[in-house]
Amino acid sequence: MGRGGLLGFLLRVRPGLVLGRLGVLVLLLLPALAGADYMDHFAQRDDVGPRKAPSLGDARLLLIPVEVKGFPPLDRARLERFFSPDDENGFVRYYEVASLGRYRPRVTVGPTIGYDACPLPAAQFPTCSVARGDINAFAAGIDLLREAVRKTDEAGVDFTAFDVNGRAGVADRWADGVMFLTNVPFGGIAFPFAYFNRGDNLSGGTSGPLVVDGVRIGHFAVAGDADVFVMVHEFGHLLGLTDLYDEAGNYGGLQLSVMGAWSYDPKIVLPDAETRWRLRWANWVQVQGRQRLTLKPVETSGEVARVGIGDQYFLVENRGPGAFDRHLPVRGLAVFHVDRDVRSVTTQGSFPKLGAKEGDFVNRILDCVNCDAWHPYVRLVQADGAFDLENNRRFNAADDLFLPGDFILSDPSSSVRSKTNPVNATNFYSGQPSGFALNDVRLLDDGSIEVTLDAPASGQCEERLCPEGEACAPVRCGEAPRTGCAALPTGPLGLLGLLLLEQGLRRRQRLGL
Numbered sequence: 348m349g350r351g352g353l354l355g356f357l358l359r360v361r362p363g364l365v366l367g368r369l370g371v372l373v374l375l376l377l378p379a380l381a382g383a384d385y386m387d388h389f390a391q392r393d394d395v396g397p398r399k400a401p402s403l404g405d406a407r408l409l410l411i412p413v414e415v416k417g418f419p420p421l422d423r424a425r426l427e428r429f430f431s432p433d434d435e436n437g438f439v440r441y442y443e444v445a446s447l448g449r450y451r452p453r454v455t456v457g458p459t460i461g462y463d464a465c466p467l468p469a470a471q472f473p474t475c476s477v478a479r480g481d482i483n484a485f486a487a488g489i490d491l492l493r494e495a496v497r498k499t500d501e502a503g504v505d506f507t508a509f510d511v512n513g514r515a516g517v518a519d520r521w522a523d524g525v526m527f528l529t530n531v532p533f534g535g536i537a538f539p540f541a542y543f544n545r546g547d548n549l550s551g552g553t554s555g556p557l558v559v560d561g562v563r564i565g566h567f568a569v570a571g572d573a574d575v576f577v578m579v580h581e582f583g584h585l586l587g588l589t590d591l592y593d594e595a596g597n598y599g600g601l602q603l604s605v606m607g608a609w610s611y612d613p614k615i616v617l618p619d620a621e622t623r624w625r626l627r628w629a630n631w632v633q634v635q636g637r638q639r640l641t642l643k644p645v646e647t648s649g650e651v652a653r654v655g656i657g658d659q660y661f662l663v664e665n666r667g668p669g670a671f672d673r674h675l676p677v678r679g680l681a682v683f684h685v686d687r688d689v690r691s692v693t694t695q696g697s698f699p700k701l702g703a704k705e706g707d708f709v710n711r712i713l714d715c716v717n718c719d720a721w722h723p724y725v726r727l728v729q730a731d732g733a734f735d736l737e738n739n740r741r742f743n744a745a746d747d748l749f750l751p752g753d754f755i756l757s758d759p760s761s762s763v764r765s766k767t768n769p770v771n772a773t774n775f776y777s778g779q780p781s782g783f784a785l786n787d788v789r790l791l792d793d794g795s796i797e798v799t800l801d802a803p804a805s806g807q808c809e810e811r812l813c814p815e816g817e818a819c820a821p822v823r824c825g826e827a828p829r830t831g832c833a834a835l836p837t838g839p840l841g842l843l844g845l846l847l848l849e850q851g852l853r854r855r856q857r858l859g860l
């Protein structure tokens with residue numbers, strides 16, 4: 348894990364709650380952290396196991412319920428239901444739908460670990476509630492997590508059952524994912540236990556991951572107040588995702604994202620297109636030149652159209668009320684402007700400007716990658732051009748999604764967009780035109796959306812997300828090769844092509860093909 352990851356671990360702020368930079372203060376108190384790229388949106392892909400939970404294939408997760416007397420008791424029946432595949436609005440279905448069935452978790456709700464009194468030191472936690480970012484909670488929290496795992500093991504749970512997956516898709520002696528749900532007042536945290544542990548590892552050793560039945564546990568997703576919806580978000584961190592809300596509270600952060608401005612209500616929000624694409628849960632359509640596309644609802648198709656390559660690009664997907672996203676009253680195209688090269692804009696004075704090399708993503712997280720509303724890592728481009736979100740006003744799907752009649756083009760003046768120059772255009776953050784345009788939106792009866800997208804005319808098809816495997820490459824790029832006379836090429840070369848095509852057809856006829 349890395350420093351940036353730590354910030355995310357320490358803080359989980361409900362949108363609108365101002366927390367300030369307490370997390371940064373805590374970071375300063377800790378030794379320099381070795382390793383990097385936990386919670387990095389897959390800047391690194393080779394750290395599944397020690398730093399990330401596997402996010403493709405079958406996985407066996409363990410939920411440890413921890414109940415403290417004096418607080419509202421856990422409703423086990425409700426937990427069992429929410430974490431079972433039968434709950435259409437539950438955890439398992441959420442991740443299956445979000446991943447297009449590529450990630451298939453099954454959750455075992457472990458035996459309830461009971462405490463007669465608050466297990467945290469009374470002197471520091473008189474009401475057993477943990478304030479967000481409270482550094483005292485660290486040491487106490489580590490002990491509590493260790494004890495809960497020990498008790499779960501002693502209750503007869505076989506931890507080898509929770510390792511069926513890993514970086515290579517098979518058991519790797521790292522747990523596929525462990526969650527800790529308690530009824531005491533506590534927000535949520537994704538906790539890099541192995542990094543902080545200096546004590547017992549439950550296997551005769553000290554420090555590092557817990558080792559139970561030979562299976563290592565390096566991190567936990569933790570939620571308090573028995574809040575299962577918070578757990579959906581925290582577990583996203585274990586899958587490698589960073590926070591995309593605004594930790595500073597100047598605006599809500601990224602809309603249409605489980606890691607963003609969702610308020611943890613029962614209407615669970617699907618992942619944003621960048622998250623889906625990075626996790627290899629998308630069917631990636633790379634646009635080249637001008638293309639008329641039909642994008643089916645993302646929750647059933649996984650279709651994400653990408654315009655542009657490199658570190659700065661646009662992603663377009665079809666979002667609307669379906670299995671999830673039920674807060675959306677309409678269906679439309681969500682357009683995300685992604686900049687993987689977001690740099691730390693340090694206002695603290697205590698940090699130098701940090702680099703933003705790929706693989707060094709944590710340094711961006713350190714300064715809260717989505718906190719600059721005008722230049723975040725992932726920005727929702729709004730159709731109405733009113734910049735309501737950047738100005739901390741409400742998201743309104745009917746205005747902010749691209750519906751019939753909406754379009755967006757480049758700004759020929761190449762000015763730099765800002766609060767004082769709010770130009771709704773497809774230009775890069777530098778002001779340079781990106782070549783992206785979106786026109787002629789048409790909503791079809793089956794929920795699909797037709798749209799004309801413009802992208803650079805060539806050189807768009809070679810990029811890969813990963814060396815091999817599903818969703819590492821676009822499912823298609825550019826126009827499919829046309830046949831017959833549907834497209835009449837023009838110009839001398841086009842005529843030559845037509846002649847060759849005709850000759851080819853004749854030859855095929857002669858050969859009886």
Ligand SMILES: [Zn+2]
Nearest residue numbers: 355359580590
């Ligand atoms: Zn979070």
